[in-house]
Amino acid sequence: MPRRFISINPDMLLSGTLLVLILIAYSVVVYVFVVAIAVLPSTAPRTDYLVPWWLNLIAFALIAATLVPVYRWACVGVRELVYAQHDDPYALIAKVNAQLQTMTNPQRTLPALAETIAHELKLPYVAIETHPTLNEKSAAFGISPVRAEISRLPVSYLDQPMGALLASARSPGQPLSESDLALLRDVARQLGIALRTAQLTADLQTSREQLVVAREEERRRIRNDLHDGLAPTLSSLQLQLGAMRNLIRQDPDRAEASANELREDLRSATAEVRRLVYNLRPPALDDLGLLGAIRSQAQKVSQGDGLSVSVVAPDLPPLPAAVEVAAFRIAHEALLNVERHAEARRCVITLMPHEDDLTLEIRDDGRGLPPDAQAGVGLSSMRERASELGGEFAVSSPAGGGTLVCARLPLKTRAEIKGESSDGTTFTN
Amino acid sequence: MSRISRLSRPTALKIAAAIAVVMQLITIFVYTLPDLIRGAAPVDQISGPGGGPPFAIVLFGFVVSIVALVAAYGAWRGQKWGIVLLIIVTVLGTLQGMLGFLGAPQLTTRIVALVGVVLQLVIIALCLWRAPKPAVA
Numbered sequence: 001m002p003r004r005f006i007s008i009n010p011d012m013l014l015s016g017t018l019l020v021l022i023l024i025a026y027s028v029v030v031y032v033f034v035v036a037i038a039v040l041p042s043t044a045p046r047t048d049y050l051v052p053w054w055l056n057l058i059a060f061a062l063i064a065a066t067l068v069p070v071y072r073w074a075c076v077g078v079r080e081l082v083y084a085q086h087d088d089p090y091a092l093i094a095k096v097n098a099q100l101q102t103m104t105n106p107q108r109t110l111p112a113l114a115e116t117i118a119h120e121l122k123l124p125y126v127a128i129e130t131h132p133t134l135n136e137k138s139a140a141f142g143i144s145p146v147r148a149e150i151s152r153l154p155v156s157y158l159d160q161p162m163g164a165l166l167a168s169a170r171s172p173g174q175p176l177s178e179s180d181l182a183l184l185r186d187v188a189r190q191l192g193i194a195l196r197t198a199q200l201t202a203d204l205q206t207s208r209e210q211l212v213v214a215r216e217e218e219r220r221r222i223r224n225d226l227h228d229g230l231a232p233t234l235s236s237l238q239l240q241l242g243a244m245r246n247l248i249r250q251d252p253d254r255a256e257a258s259a260n261e262l263r264e265d266l267r268s269a270t271a272e273v274r275r276l277v278y279n280l281r282p283p284a285l286d287d288l289g290l291l292g293a294i295r296s297q298a299q300k301v302s303q304g305d306g307l308s309v310s311v312v313a314p315d316l317p318p319l320p321a322a323v324e325v326a327a328f329r330i331a332h333e334a335l336l337n338v339e340r341h342a343e344a345r346r347c348v349i350t351l352m353p354h355e356d357d358l359t360l361e362i363r364d365d366g367r368g369l370p371p372d373a374q375a376g377v378g379l380s381s382m383r384e385r386a387s388e389l390g391g392e393f394a395v396s397s398p399a400g401g402g403t404l405v406c407a408r409l410p411l412k413t414r415a416e417i418k419g420e421s422s423d424g425t426t427f428t429n
Numbered sequence: 430m431s432r433i434s435r436l437s438r439p440t441a442l443k444i445a446a447a448i449a450v451v452m453q454l455i456t457i458f459v460y461t462l463p464d465l466i467r468g469a470a471p472v473d474q475i476s477g478p479g480g481g482p483p484f485a486i487v488l489f490g491f492v493v494s495i496v497a498l499v500a501a502y503g504a505w506r507g508q509k510w511g512i513v514l515l516i517i518v519t520v521l522g523t524l525q526g527m528l529g530f531l532g533a534p535q536l537t538t539r540i541v542a543l544v545g546v547v548l549q550l551v552i553i554a555l556c557l558w559r560a561p562k563p564a565v566a
Contacts, residue, residue: 014513021520022553029546032527036543077557085509177559179438 015082034059084177100194110139125168144168157196313351334362342366362405368397441558446505
């Protein structure tokens, strides 16, 4: 027959003992004080007190009337002392920090963290809810007692919500103490930083993967263009040249015709090379600069049906190549949208360089965005170009009508800004 | 909000520890040590006029006082063991004080015992003091 062990909860034993001692002391004190009313006038030491029955009755009535509120008060105090008294709150914070520092996989760490918090604070239920925008799943430990209050503490980093820390009261009607909540708030703060770090790490990894994929896609596209377009053309030119050489003496007329064909083929090969080069970087940017290239585009569009495009910009300082390309492509795409969809009569492109960024605005007086507009390939492409540089992109229908496309492109990368700030630092011994 | 309700828990514990230390030092130097030095009285003189309390009670009171001083140190530091120990020894001290109150030969001694009991109740209340809830807008 298996032996059954009775498990004794030391905290419960301690709180029970303290409660009983306090109630006994209270009852004795009340009884003696009531009896003392009859005893005090006598100065002689006595051991044979004869307490009148009515005085006993009063003492017991007083104890009976006050014992329940005293019990409730003592119960709350003792529970808080035994369960919520944290001798070293930083021990828990340190333990949580240690777990968070080794967080390589949040989906494994968060349940362990919930368990640690529940054990350290002697809480029956702890849950860590993550914000829907995060990839991490929520984690929970324990079961909340029926009708026990659950405190919800927001987990955030700066102003960005990262989730919530949920902690159940130890028993119904006994909400968590202020010291419990203060400690949980500290834990929530650490959790917010850790979740943000995990999110950034995941974003960085995704971004790296996207970069690799994009680079490989670009290489494949260039390879295909060279292999399928330029290489056969050059091979064909080589064959034509060989044939022409044979014909020069034998049949000069056919040789001349072949030379004409060769010239046409060479022209198309040159156009192919130009197309490839334009896809890498629009040549107009090198020939005319950003402002000139955009003005040239604006002029081309203005020659169409009744649309007038003007470019407003001061003289631009030398800009990074990536910013030039992004600004030109965004302006080009936006202009195409205006021409195709906006039904506008007038469009203004504004370029405004600032110390740290370049602002590009394309505003038209057309019909504006339809209420159920969804971002198409063009808008997504413009947004991606801005975000690739760490900038911002927005498209809206302003109050005056029309459409406003606005992009802010930073002129310095974060690494450059960091480099500048470290260069300006002076060290003294 | 009154000042007493704004009392923080660490301050309440420090006050409780300070009261306990003062009380125990007075008990040790004014009552317990002279009785200990006097030694055990013959059985027939126990609790007689001017005979003092039984020696076992004096010895017990001395041990309780020493433990209370240690507990007061723990409570001052805000340690759980100190607070729990202080509550236990204070409850024992309260019961002891009640005996002294009933058995004291003079009115003055009774009043002193009464004041001691009240102070011990204050110590217990301060040990179970809850931190005030922050104001909610």
